[in-house]
Amino acid sequence: MATEHGVGIWATAGQASQGAALVISDPGRAAALIGAAIVKLDAIPWLLYHSTFLCFHAEALSRLGRVVEAREKVDRALAMIASAGLSWWDAELHRIRAAVIRAEGGSSAAVREALDHAVAIAEEQGSETFRRRAAADIDVT
C-alpha cells in the first residue's frame, strides 16, 4: 500500500518490519529484507527505528553464522543509541550482543555480563518484555 501510494518511508519501514518478523523462522530472508531497508534508511537517516532494525539485522546475521557482520551491526546500533539518547531498545541490543559474543567464541563470563546488563537496563526501564527475554537467555547459558 505504501509503495502504491508513494509513501516511501512507510514502505521501507514495512520491508524492515517484515524482515524482523522472519528473524527466527527465516533468518536468510530476514537479513536480506532488513539489509535492503537499512540501505534506504541510511540515506535519511531515521534515528527512531534505525537502531531497532540494526538489532534485528544483527540477530538474523548471527543466526546465519555471519558473525563479523552481526558484530558490526550491534556496535553501530549501540553507538547510534549513545549519540542520540534513544535508549528504548538498549536492553534487547545487549541481549543480542551476548548472542554475538557467544557466536564469536567469547567466554561464558562475557556472555553472562552482557545478559546481566540487558536485565539491569530492562529492570531500570520497567520493560518486563525485554527482562524476560534476557532472563530466558541467561537460563540457557
Place this chain on the structure above:
Amino acid sequence: MIFANLYNYTGKFAASAQSVAEAARHYQADSHHGSFELSGLDLGIHLPMARMTALSLSGDHSGADRDMNEILRLAEEQPQVGVLCWAF
C-alpha cells in the same frame, strides 16, 4: 503526546503511559470542539499508538494487542492513506 513519545523512545515506559493517560483526559474533555483535527486527521489516533508501545514493552501484551486493533480501526476510518500505512 510529545512527552509520551519522548518517554517511550528514551526507555521510560511508565512515564510514557502516564503522559498518554493525561493526553487522553485532555482529548476527551475537548472532543466536541474539534481542536484535535489537523489537516483532516484526528490526532486522537496517536493515543492508542503511544500506549500500545508502552504496554508492549512493559509486558502487557493483551493490552497492547487491544490498542493495536484500536489503532487500525481509527486509521481505517480516516481519509489519509499515509496514516493507514503508518498504522499498519
